[in-house]
Amino acid sequence: xxxxxxxxxxxxxxxxxxxxxxxxxxxxxxxxxxxxxxxxxxxxxxxxxxxxxxxxxxxxxxxxxxxxxxxxxxxxxxxxxxxxxxxxxxxxxxxxxxxxxxxxxxxxxxxxxxxxxxxxxxxxxxxxxxxxxxxxxxxxxx
Amino acid sequence: xxxxxxxxxxxxxxxxxxxxxxxxxxxxxxxxxxxxxxxxxxxxxxxxxxxxxxxxxxxxxxxxxxxxxxxxxxxxxxxxxxxxxxxxxxxxxxxxxxxxxxxxxxxxxxxxxxxxxxxxxxxxxxxxxxxxxxxxxxxxxxx
Numbered sequence: 001x002x003x004x005x006x007x008x009x010x011x012x013x014x015x016x017x018x019x020x021x022x023x024x025x026x027x028x029x030x031x032x033x034x035x036x037x038x039x040x041x042x043x044x045x046x047x048x049x050x051x052x053x054x055x056x057x058x059x060x061x062x063x064x065x066x067x068x069x070x071x072x073x074x075x076x077x078x079x080x081x082x083x084x085x086x087x088x089x090x091x092x093x094x095x096x097x098x099x100x101x102x103x104x105x106x107x108x109x110x111x112x113x114x115x116x117x118x119x120x121x122x123x124x125x126x127x128x129x130x131x132x133x134x135x136x137x138x139x140x141x142x
Numbered sequence: 143x144x145x146x147x148x149x150x151x152x153x154x155x156x157x158x159x160x161x162x163x164x165x166x167x168x169x170x171x172x173x174x175x176x177x178x179x180x181x182x183x184x185x186x187x188x189x190x191x192x193x194x195x196x197x198x199x200x201x202x203x204x205x206x207x208x209x210x211x212x213x214x215x216x217x218x219x220x221x222x223x224x225x226x227x228x229x230x231x232x233x234x235x236x237x238x239x240x241x242x243x244x245x246x247x248x249x250x251x252x253x254x255x256x257x258x259x260x261x262x263x264x265x266x267x268x269x270x271x272x273x274x275x276x277x278x279x280x281x282x283x284x285x
């Protein structure tokens with residue numbers, strides 16, 4: 001699976017996938033032709049909430065970015081303005097373990113795009129968190 | 143008044159007081175005159191897609207952490223996030239003082255619902271709001 005998208009230019013400091021952000025997560029995003037955005041990562045220990053548990057807000061952050069990439073059709077995620085995210089947590093996630101992220105568009109009307117996403121522990125496919133997102137695509141006709 | 147960070151939050155990316163790469167959010171046990179329990183200016187490394195703005199997920203991080211601490215302060219209990227819904231009203235700027243407020247809306251058995259807001263501290267413009275549903279997992283903690 002090839003890497004399609006890493007932030008470059010003005011937002012190269014993005015926390016999630018900015019290549020110049022030395023404290024960032026450096027997430028690499030991929031886009032399938034079926035409209036699904038995918039990513040796989042390990043969250044470092046510096047992003048914990050409680051001991052040995054990744055902060056739920058960091059999981060929300062990763063899910064938000066994957067949903068934005070799906071909303072933008074795997075093109076320029078900078079155009080996807082986040083309006084809402086609704087995240088549910090099902091299981092704690094330990095740091096430095098592989099996490100699989102996926103997102104897809106579930107509805108689109110004009111410039112508004114609704115998405116859903118999930119994060120699973122890769123080793124046993126445990127559902128860690130799921131999310132719904134609402135985005136506004138800049139430059140699209142409402 | 144600032145109060146000590148709970149033992150299980152020492153490593154927290156958001157509020158861990160000695161976390162070398164964290165945000166070191168200090169949360170007060172009582173609201174200030176604006177109703178805020180914390181004030182923070184977010185650093186450049188939590189940037190999002192919009193230039194000069196924080197990542198929307200970091201806004202969720204802040205609200206999630208704040209709700210957890212307010213549950214601890216007011217209910218003397220550890221709460222774990224079940225669900226959190228965040229609305230972004232305007233991009234949340236980096237390097238500007240933000241006021242963070244949280245109020246517990248309901249307690250029903252072990253289920254707690256709380257609402258939070260992120261505002262520009264000086265202008266009081268609302269930037270984001272959120273609703274969190276938490277489940278109490280450990281009660282009767284010492285204050």
